[in-house]
Amino acid sequence: MLLQLQDARLKGARFLLGRDDYALPFIEPTVVTGLTMDMQLEQEETFGPVVAIAHFDEINQAIWRANHSPYGLGAVVFGGAGARVVAEQMEAGMVGINQGVGGPGGAPWVGAKQSGFGFHGSAAGHRQFAQVRVISR
Numbered sequence: 001m002l003l004q005l006q007d008a009r010l011k012g013a014r015f016l017l018g019r020d021d022y023a024l025p026f027i028e029p030t031v032v033t034g035l036t037m038d039m040q041l042e043q044e045e046t047f048g049p050v051v052a053i054a055h056f057d058e059i060n061q062a063i064w065r066a067n068h069s070p071y072g073l074g075a076v077v078f079g080g081a082g083a084r085v086v087a088e089q090m091e092a093g094m095v096g097i098n099q100g101v102g103g104p105g106g107a108p109w110v111g112a113k114q115s116g117f118g119f120h121g122s123a124a125g126h127r128q129f130a131q132v133r134v135i136s137r
Helices: 002-010 059-067 083-087 123-128
Strands: 014-017 030-033 050-053 074-077 094-097
Touching: 002 030, 002 050, 059 083, 074 083, 083 094
Parallel strands: 030 050, 074 094
Antiparallel strands: 014 030
8 A cells, every 4th residue: 555655646646644654554544635547546456544536527537437447346425416326327336425335234245346256244145155065974
């Protein structure tokens, strides 16, 4: 993740909170703005307390850019009445509207594209990762 943050700074991103030189494994909440499509923060999955902000002129640009990735674990849409329309267009396994992803208790954890195969976090999901075996004597 540090390489992603350092790459973003080198390519012109601005840090509103945090920095790019943490002593791993601890990273403080970090907010980066000025994200561009050539930055590793946009091209790779980022796991940690990092928010990367990109600016758009039209909502269709934002939707295209969000979906223009081989990854699709989760997406979050913040907005008013039109947020659901945008959320329905996200190519992600989990989409939150004005909240994080995950759904109500017991909802499966779902990935899409290269961000996961199948789902887990529920009885049906756990079965996908188990090998059923019948042994007779």
